Amino acid sequence: MSHPPRRDGPVLLTIGAGGALGSAARWALAHVAPSAPGHVPWATFGVNVSGCLALGVLMVLVVDVWPPRRFVRPFLGVGVLGGYTTFSTYALETRSLLVDGRPGLAAAYLLGSLLAGLLAVWVALTLTRALVVRTRRAHRRHRGDGA
């Protein structure tokens, strides 16, 4: 924990490429479904909750299923999903709702995004782990039948 992080050019470039793609996807969704002032910013809500869902699935696959790969987690997890989801816009949109005189809506957006995001991570982790266990059990049974 005490040694400084190693500068790793290829990994940083991989994260950059993923971050650019994820940011572009977020921008495209906000472009397709723009939010009007004083209303719930559904585009950011959808991006953040779906990103939480995807990261939950990805982390189980990266840690428990896929063989270790140097660039997979940096590209997909740190880059694409990190660039796709956003905390700064979430904070600024909450500020805008407060400034626009919609404190109830601001609180609902702030807490609703939080709860939906946490629930999405938990559901994704739980379902993916269960699926992994079932698949492995089926594989073992299959191998056993064949022997």
Next chain:
Amino acid sequence: MTLLLVLVGGFVGAPLRYVIDQHVRSRQGSAMPWGTLTVNVLGSLVLGAVVGASTAAGWPSWVATLVGTGFCGALTTFSTFGFETVRLVEDGAVGSALVNVVASLAAGLLAAFGGWAAAAALVTAVS
């Protein structure tokens, strides 16, 4: 053109988040995800300042697209914030999870407000 600005901002913001997170992690050993909290608060501050200054000074919209949508969007992350919070709960560190949530939301909102106010005041003072 707009898409290009978002791509460039995202290409810079995401690796910077990784570098800051690694740097903060290497300096502390607690279970609290201080690295993600740092980038989220920092990004909220910068985004508040850029949008506040843009509004007050009438900056061209490409600045907010490059720095706001691209760079700040990629510098900050909601998915990792959510994942780290749920992992803390799974590990039985419910108190740390709660602190992480309250600190992230409170400091993030304060940063967005403070960044906006400071930038708008600066623009007004200069002009």
